[in-house]
Amino acid sequence: MNNKQDAEDTAQEVFIQVYKSLESFREDAKISTWIYQISVSKSLDLIRSRKRKKRIGFFKNLVGLDSFESQKTASEELNPEEGFEANERKKVLHEAINSLPESQRIALNLTKFDGFSYQEAAKIMETSVSSVESLLFRAKKNLQKKLSAYYEKNL
Numbered sequence: 747m748n749n750k751q752d753a754e755d756t757a758q759e760v761f762i763q764v765y766k767s768l769e770s771f772r773e774d775a776k777i778s779t780w781i782y783q784i785s786v787s788k789s790l791d792l793i794r795s796r797k798r799k800k801r802i803g804f805f806k807n808l809v810g811l812d813s814f815e816s817q818k819t820a821s822e823e824l825n826p827e828e829g830f831e832a833n834e835r836k837k838v839l840h841e842a843i844n845s846l847p848e849s850q851r852i853a854l855n856l857t858k859f860d861g862f863s864y865q866e867a868a869k870i871m872e873t874s875v876s877s878v879e880s881l882l883f884r885a886k887k888n889l890q891k892k893l894s895a896y897y898e899k900n901l
Contacts, residue, residue: 752792759788797861842892850885853878 763784771780843851849871856867857878868875 756785756788756792760785763788797859838893838896842889842896845892846885846888850881850888853881854885857882 764781852871853867856862856870857864864875864878868878
């Protein structure tokens, strides 16, 4: 885990899971191995959850839902028209991302949606960190052009 709080939260979840599942322990392996497997599983669950929240937040920010949602009160729900518009914005964004050149799309997905650092993305893509930075800069510029052209035409 990346920080103490996450480690403590995960450890607490592991102990709860061990307590709840103790009756189902089959004794096929050592109990320490079983607890280790639960620990790994809970750690991965937390990491996946954080990445999912990060992706959702990034998409909301890109399509303007963050500012829209901050204007609503907690009891308000999207009406059908607003829901349709939000889905349309998501679709347009998805299409714009898919139309990027492959290297730009990969760099964007790795760093913005999968949560990899620039260094990790560079290793995965077998390139330099500066190349990843350049690809991201160009991807953002291309997205800006595509999305602004769409919104100018359709609004």
